Amino acid sequence: MDLGKPAPMRAPGDAASRAELFASLNKGEAVTSGLRKVTDDMKTHKNPNLRASNMVSEVKKQGTAFGGAAAKVEKKPPCKELRGNKWCVEFFENNSNIEVCPDEIKQSVYVYKCSNCTIQIKGKANSIVLDNCKKVGVVFESIIACLDLVNCQSVQAQVTQDLPAVNIDKTDGATIYLSEKSKSADIVTAKSSSVNITIPTADGDFVEYPIPEQFKSKFDGKKMVTTITESI
Numbered sequence: 001m002d003l004g005k006p007a008p009m010r011a012p013g014d015a016a017s018r019a020e021l022f023a024s025l026n027k028g029e030a031v032t033s034g035l036r037k038v039t040d041d042m043k044t045h046k047n048p049n050l051r052a053s054n055m056v057s058e059v060k061k062q063g064t065a066f067g068g069a070a071a072k073v074e075k076k077p078p079c080k081e082l083r084g085n086k087w088c089v090e091f092f093e094n095n096s097n098i099e100v101c102p103d104e105i106k107q108s109v110y111v112y113k114c115s116n117c118t119i120q121i122k123g124k125a126n127s128i129v130l131d132n133c134k135k136v137g138v139v140f141e142s143i144i145a146c147l148d149l150v151n152c153q154s155v156q157a158q159v160t161q162d163l164p165a166v167n168i169d170k171t172d173g174a175t176i177y178l179s180e181k182s183k184s185a186d187i188v189t190a191k192s193s194s195v196n197i198t199i200p201t202a203d204g205d206f207v208e209y210p211i212p213e214q215f216k217s218k219f220d221g222k223k224m225v226t227t228i229t230e231s232i
Contacts, residue, residue, distance in 0.1 A: 085126075086110050092117045102126075105144060111136065124162075130155055149174055168192045177206070187211065 078092040080100070087100050087109045096118040100109050108127045111119060114136050121128065121140035128140060129148040137156040146165040147157055157166075158177035165186040168174055173194040178185060180200050189195055195211040216229040 082107070087125075088112070089114065089119060109140075111138065128157075130157070147176075168195055171195070175208075 076091045079090045090112045092114040094116045098119045101122045102125045115134040119138045124142040127145040134153045139158045142162040149168045152171045154173040156175045163182035168189045171192045177198045212228040217226040
């Protein structure tokens with residue numbers, strides 16, 4: 001057959017065409033006689049083995065489509081070093097003897113992805129940041145700018161002298177121990193829970209104050225007014 005030319009079509013009123021159509025309709029059940037019969041062992045709902053094989057093949061297809069098994073996260077070695085004016089303390093685990101000694105007030109301390117550690121910072125630092133840390137305690141003398149806690153869980157910080165401000169963001173569980181000199185520090189929290197501030201008293205004891213987590217807002221006709229609430 002010449003594929004370059006379309007096959008000739010018979011006119012709708014052609015007698016031979018109508019005869020062929022009626023002949024095929026008159027076959028009735030004979031039309032399906034040429035089809036292969038489906039037996040019970042070929043039916044999924046009657047063959048458990050077939051269902052299992054279909055499920056396995058489907059899972060394999062999905063795994064292939066999504067790139068297979070997830071790659072294993074590489075564990076990085078702990079590191080403590082001065083990079084420019086920033087002391088970087090990274091990837092420490094289960095270490096309670098970490099010391100950082102800033103020798104200039106422009107040096108800051110950045111603690112990243114440490115867990116189950118205690119860090120002592122001796123001297124005055126420009127700022128201190130705890131980022132993605134879990135169960136980490138930090139003790140320091142003085143900060144010029146602020147203490148930042150970001151994406152942390154169950155962390156503690158204690159200042160023995162000066163601390164102007166504390167910023168806590170996306171942190172679940174934090175306790176800040178203020179000194180007598182830093183009782184008036186500004187505390188700013190956002191998207192955080194279970195945050196407590198411990199204040200020293202005149203007799204040498206400490207009193208713990210929880211930071212509110214629930215608020216009620218209402219429009220007073222001119223502006224939104226937000227107040228602290230214990231329950232919704």
